[in-house]
Amino acid sequence: MTDTDLAAYADLHADAVTTLSRWTATSPAAAANRDRTLALLADGPVAMSRAHRAGHVTASALVLDPNGERVLLCLHGKFHKWAQLGGHCEPGDPTLAAAALREATEESGIAALTIDPEPIDVDIHPVTCQGGSLHYDVRYAALAPAGATERVSDESEALGWFPPDRLPEPLAHATAQLVTPALAALARRAAR
DSSP: OOHHHHHHTHHHHHHHHHHHHHOOOSSHHHHHHHHHHHHHHTTOGGGGSTTOTTOEEEEEEEEEOTTSSOEEEEEETTTOSEEOEEEEOOTTOOSHHHHHHHHHHHHHOOTTOEEOSSOOEEEEEEEOGGGSEEEEEEEEEEEOOTTOOOOOOTTEEEEEEEOTTSOOSSBOTTSGGGHHHHHHHHHHHHHO
16 A cells, blocks of 8 residues: 555544544443454554455444334345445545445435444454455444435345344344444434
8 A cells, every 4th residue: 555545544544543442332242343453453544444454444334214113234245145234444434433324325325324423333254355354344323314215236135124123134244233232322312
């Protein structure tokens, strides 16, 4: 990566370090993954990029309807499992929350999503990027407006709304664990 490429990720990297350093994890596993992600971020802004062979930070969001009665999942086009919406950070993303919101908007086709600024989980999982790597995925809760209509993107085979207690199969690793903290984020938002 060139110095110019690294500079493009500098603000996003700083946000990732700040966000995860102050975040109160939602589970012991999330705390351990947060700590591993902070260790990865010690490599500098390159850790935000696919070019980092040791792994890279990604951002995703579990999209809820306004009442928390349904979650929006995509049937991912590459690994053919139902998952939350999300993916790679881009140089223009100012924050991790903004990256998650951009990805969720692109993959859902819903323009008026709102995102809770606090992560709900951090998960680390193997992927095929760069011939084999790890995604250090920082996960958020997003809220769809009433009456939102989704539109399948090029990255998905399908999109679907599901009751939180009846998620579809096959389900991607660690997707189900997002429901409880996402519903808690929605409840906190409603209480404000």
